[in-house]
Amino acid sequence: METRRILMRSLAVAVVLTAVIWTTSGKEPNKVNSCCTKVSTAEVTDLIISFRMQKESFQCVKAVIFETERGEFCSDWRQPWVKRKILQFLNDKKYDET
16 A cells, blocks of 8 residues: 555656646747856857847846847847947937837
8 A cells, every 4th residue: 555655656746747847848949948157258240130138147147148140149248349239239229210
């Protein structure tokens, strides 16, 4: 009887773990599933489609994430070129809206 109870608990744990893995792995393609864990100081030279700021938390580092046609780039927010790229992007968008 005790062996059966242990077997049932093990089965229940296995089912729960399988369900968790299945629901977290079914994310949409082309979406960022994780955060930047490191940043680059190299300047992004591709056309910037958008950008967003990432706050520091757990394993994620503080970063500016630039989205380009080739993908997303995690950039060091302290680099002088990052601020310049953001201002350039915002100015270009302002003129596009008028």
